[in-house]
Amino acid sequence: MSDAVPQELLKAFDPIWYLATYPDVEKAGIDPLSHFEKFGWKEGRWPYYLEAVMLDEKLWGNRNTEDYCQQLQRIAENTHEENRGLACWFLCRWFASHGEWDAAKPFVEGMLNDSYLPLFIRHEGPFLLAFTVCLKALGPESAKAVLNNSRWAASANKTLAFSMLTHGKAKIDSINQIFEQPGLLRLADSETPTLDSITSNVEQRVGGTNALSPTVSVIIPCFNAEKTIATALSSLINQTYPKLEILVVDDASTDHSFKRVQEFVTRDKRVRYLRLSQNSGAYAARNLALKSCRGAFITTHDADDWSHPQKIEKQVEALQKNRRIKATVSHWVRTDEALNFERWRMEEGWIYRNVSSLMFRRSVFRKLGYWDTVSVNADTEYYHRIQKKFGHGAIEEVMPGLPLAFGRVDAGSLTQTGATHLRTQFNGIRKDYQDAAAKWHANARRLYMPQYGLRFFTAPPLICRGTVEARRDNLKRILQEKGLFHRDWYLNAYPDIAKAGVDPLTHFIAHGIDEGRDPNPYLSTSGLAYTTSSNHFDAISRWASQPIDPAALVSISGHTETDSKTGILMVGHLAGNTLFGAERSFLDCVKMLASKNSDISVVLPGGVNHSYINDLLPHVKKIYFTPLPWWRNGRAEICEVTDQISNIIQQTDATVVYVNTLTLWEPHIAARTRKCKSVMHVRELPAHDKDLCERLNSTPEQIRLHIDRNTDWVIANSQVTADYVALENKATVIYNSVERNKIESERDSETSLPLSVAMLSSNTLKKGIADLFHVAKLAAEMDLPVRFSVYGPDTPELQARMTSYAYNNLTYCGYVARPYEALKNADVILSLSHFQESFGRTVVEGMLAGCIPVGYAWGALPEVVDSSVGHLVPFGDYEEIVNTLKKLTEGTDQLAELKQYAKSFASARFNDKQIGDALYQTLTEVASK
Template identity: 40%
Template sequence: MPSDPVRQGDLNDFDPVWYLQTYEDVRAAGMDPLDHYLTLGRAEGRQGAPVQALELDHMLWRGYEAMALPALEALLADGSPRERAVAGWALARWRKEQGDMMGAREAILAFHDGNAGMQTLRHPGPFLLGIQICLTCGDPAGAERILLAGVNRFGPLPDFELGGLLQARFHKADDWELDAYLHRLHGPHGLVPVWLDQMATGPRFDRLRADAGPRLDDRLPEAPPLVSVIVPVFNGARGLATALRGLSAQSWPNLEILVVDDGSSDDSLAIARAAAEEDPRIHVLAHAQNQGAYPARNTGFAAAQGAFITVHDADDWSHPQKIELQIRPLLAEPDLQATVSHWVRVSDDLDMTRWRMEDRWVYRNVSSLMVRAEMRDSLGYWDRVRVNADTEYYYRVIAAFGPQSIREVCPGVPLAFGRTEAQSLTNQSATHLRTQFKGLRRDYMEAAHVWHARRCADQSGLFMPQHPEVRPFRVPAAIGLGDPEGPPSDFDILSASDLFDQDWYRLCHLDVLMADVSPVRHYLSGGARENRDPGPLFSSGGYRRVAGLDEATVPLLHYELEGREAGLPPLPSFPGALADVDEDQPRTLVFAHTSGKTLFGAERSLLGVLERMARRGRNPVVVVPTLRNMAYLNQLLQVSVAVEVLPQIWRHALRRPPLATVQAIQGLISKHRAQDIHVNTLVLDAPLAAARAEGVRSLVHVRELPDQDVALRRNLGSDAASLRRALLDEADGFVATSQPVADWLACPGRVAIRPNSVDEALFEMRFAPKQTLNIALISSNIAKKGIADFLAIARLVAQEKRPVRFRLIGPGTPDLHLMRPLPANVEFRGYAQTPAEALAQADVVMSISKFAESFGRTVMEAMAAGRPVICYDRGAPPSLVENGVSGFVVPADNPRCAANAVLALEAARGQLAVMSDAARIRARYLQEMALQA
């Protein structure tokens, strides 16, 4: 075990809960997460906590600059070495895209200041970006240093040869010097090298050459199949000759090159016809007027005679062995449907122009897709849109045949050079490649993915005619070609709904944001079934109840198709048992934290608060942020005037509470004439903003320990001190669940300590241990509750061969399943509906969470029932348990000490009754505190 100072120092940047949730093998092994990280995980390159800068980088490109940029800037200035490095990478990419090259240089040099960044980003992207930025900023020495470090780290990748080429260009090298770098792109991989024709004139891109060389494999079929290459062109005279020269030099012997001129007004058609006169393999097809790049592809697709068909853009140049490399796997494997190759995007002068650095300059070229001609009959043609149809077709193939149906050939080696044109659709603002994250391209692909998912069970359902009578799915008007649209799909209906706020959905459900899934698609495919709310003004669970919907029905879709016209409420209100009280009596709006599928501490604690309010005539009106447990709703209704359902999003330091939510709460204050607001958690800020606007007193029941909760601080985007200052500014008063919480708030005049109250019937429970002592962990049975430690304790006690049984009381979970088989002395007892049912199965209760509990309701319930408690010295439970009197407080994350405490209790059976009495006395004292006015 590491020493305590070392352990505490590592805990400053270590999140044990996240570590367990992230690494399945650690959960299955039952090791303490920090022990695993210190002894194994760190050396294996595992992260000890999520990297906030990566999450912010993800948000940055998806329309959340206002939140992400300030946080990244703060991490770059004051973050830990790892966070600072990764923030440097994120900001370098962003600043470069914004044209701030000196700022980008400052950021990328922060990444390279030490090794912390490479422990997280294990790809050459930061090195390649650093080379290019340093050269652009006139820092060749910095570029050289980064290049050498990259080669030392990853070896002589083709990307680093391109980096060397950039350096040589910076130093005004002659073409023959650049040839050395171009040669090494392909030569080491057994391919003919590329070089620059020094006798030709024009940009370097147009002087790319390669010897035809021998075919890669002379074992050709007796009749080599014909490959058709479609070359759509519109006003591409500047690069067409270069593209056709590269195709004419291909090593594959049986080739058909179909140039489709899409109504060009320049010399494109003349250039194509002249090339056709010189090479009989070139055939020219001409549109009388411009139709678009994908209709031009479709014209070529319809005319292609080849057994295999691919596309080549009119401004690209291909390595002479590209076609052969792509057809070989298709010939060898009849079940393979398609191949793609990799490319690099460059300028006329061979500068690297990939618009946003990912991991490499050399990456998959979706436009190079080569398919069997039969694909034309099974999946049909490219979609008739202005952009991204090649990507849609790629994923259509995968939807129909599976991800294994497409093979990438020579990954990492550029078999084509793509020329970047400033006027291309990829660089225009409305259709820029950045819109693949948020905007037209993303909207288009999301609609396409929905179509794929609906139709993939039947390949014929994914067939796209060359000239469809109606579109198969709706697309943004800006990229459509005016084709008639069919009836709106469920996806279209929800996308158009004013109650579906996609940004709100992402921020409320961060798993959706980080998974990069369309909110509408997520809601349709599973979110609605989980009663996730699509926006701040529609409750899925509440509407499901008032409309009487089954689990399979999508609530918002039902509302838009039927409920809106029928006048059903999007935000239901349910009258409670106290609904008939005099309206002149004071009412309190009580904002709940959560409403889970099963009832645990947060839900039971709120019920206790409401019962006390009702007894004192304060007439609570409960506002729940979600509604997923109808049994819980029924319990709330028994102790309230009404239950209102209003979806809410957690507070965040870089985001104001949504205006729609604040206004809705103001409406509830007016509707119920509330005199005060009670917020049952610190994570909600909209109620406090509404209370301040309405001049209503607000009180926050703080049930969290932010200074000891890494994950909570990360989710709220704040450090503990800043969060405390915000709370003190926003709320009038506080209730703390324990002394540690009150100590953190540090405002004695405004805070009252109220432990959670428990069911009085627990104090009457019989305590009568039998010969075999039963030790219980009563929890949600997820990793952060310490189930791995519980099993470790059981194994240690088993070694002593004492009559002790260990019982896991709670629901079955994936985490628990991973840890099977359970030790012989451990029983899984399942979920108990009430605390009394759970405690009836226990003689001693353990509280061994891997995070800081702010109170420990299960501890309080156990003590009320006369059960001694063994708890870790973490969070609030140690303030409840009197060590050696009503139980034992043992060092956190130390199963050996906890096992020793179990053995001590088993050996001194006569002390159990004494400890039981002491536990009840302590619990009674805490209960009286909880019940104070």
């Protein structure tokens, strides 16, 4: 094509627009038209405003692309529009980059036949793109018609396209044309050529080397490459330049990569094998080799690519001829195993610069150090680092336009997947990384990158590798830079951090992430980790690496769709590793309401307990994860949390908000904001729970006022709880239910000694763990035939007593997620709580399993345990507890009958059908008021 600028463009040239668009030209003080004629035209700069160009830039630079596509389609459909050809080229390229061949097909004709397009696009990209689209969407004959277009001039790219319509030896002959023309070696003939079978001719011409010729160190990072590493190594040991040191660094592969590499090590002493003990990424692997390589020139090679036998020779030759250049690169083409060539985003052609082929002098290593330890793009960063340090002319391109390497296309590679896809160089992680690196290059006085240590610039955390210290420091800086960590929120949400006086962000990075604490009022760390199936640190790293909408909700869809008009938003307050009564009761309420065909959505503060979430999912439409700080007397409303809940209410069309506890506040405010009712399910007795009052910074009366002021209706889980709430005009007593079919005893009804006594608790002092050991000690001293089993978390209070306990009648059995696992073989369920239980769920579960309840007569237990089925004694009366157990051991004939009474009593009074009806009726009535 002519280098002369078309007169049409010169006449339409807009100098004001040009200077505004390219500030470097204005800064240089060059006349805009002169610059465009001498430089801009060749550099691909635009002469004036073109709507299609602006839309294309926005298409690639934004996440929401539908509107820009539609506007480009409007231009493409207008046959009188000057921008039509450009719009067709842009749209065809866009859809092809996504593999949407049928969507790209309609724009091929407008792209190829537009008379204006060649004025702007002066390369063969449109022909290659049309060839690919036609081949994929219409077949070989249509692609052949594109090849026969007289306006497509002969080129290496066109020859490669032609080879894709041939087979066997004809394919190799076609590919060889591009090597023969400049005098390069041919590939060997093959009847079934593939990327892994191509070889060079047997008789190789060895490059002119001698004892003084420089050694080239070739670094190959390798991870699970057993199927491809032989192709890479074969192409290297058959190079015409023989003075090579080939270092294969195994990045903790789990396949047979070592075995494949070892075959080459044993037959060619130039091949060395190194191994990382843990997977650290390709650039960490490269750095390990870089530290120990001996070559005067250093280059890299991917473990799944193939190189022409003269690639190394030609790059070395350029370095030897011109001592002023510091590095060389060659060009390559991407291909699948069957030698079908492609480029994911079409530009000037399939053949383009291979940054991974960078070969540099050892002096560059001494000045600039190592590759950055990130997952992607460190090749490009090192390339630009060299240019920044030594000037743009320091890197020479060797035999441009000729593919001296074939790069394997792998759909699972980091260049082709998710957040690290190549398209993110326009909008996303790769662009963010490039921009941060460029800023470092521009401002740093020294551009040396050490192998280890903290980073010099902030990388998107998702791609940041290296030491744990470096990754955490990098994440800390990006949270600061993007304003993603809210200091005041953290101190307000976590009073223990405020009390400790530590820096909030430092704590979050060092400990808070792993503990599942939330960095701001919008994001649930553990909920994000659950929905992304990753650990907390990786989840936060991914989140911080991408554009963030503060209002974006973290959620997961459930398995239920209903046509119910009763939309219920159910808010739970805890979902930790260990589930206690409130969480299990919440799950029961969800199931009961789901059985009434209610449209249920759930809000949880976290996703720590996967089993709990998985139990909820079959019964709900959606689970949302968002921070839910506890109400404390005197704290201000956290408006961001209210807004989040309000947004969820709107999305779910909830008519009533059900809150599982008295400890939350913002869900009730959000309900009022959305003009729907809120119901508080009170399961606590603050007057008898000093720890709760301390956590809420309140007296029992202040908590009662909080309940009265902030909810439309109260469900109390017992009469004792209702008496505390003291709101007769807006309270209903609904006992907790327990699913009978899950905890019925699987044991024979006959009972024999020793008597089996079980206690399920959180194993803290307030739950009576010390009392249990007193009772067990007295029973042992009385030589009673009783065996005690304690279930629950392994707490310090428990361990302290287990260590000093001198008798063998008590066993710690660990934590059980399902109570029936512990209760199915017990005779007695023991409750020795030091604070008054608001219901006594474990006792009811024990009765349903056929256990006789024994415990302290306070709290709600006198309501749920009838004297005909159980035995309650005054609080703290260990001796009476032991006497009760003694009587049970003496009346074994009556035990089976007592246990059956207990089961029948609990089944009749606490069944999910009866309680579910009451719960559903209460919520629907409140919603309708």
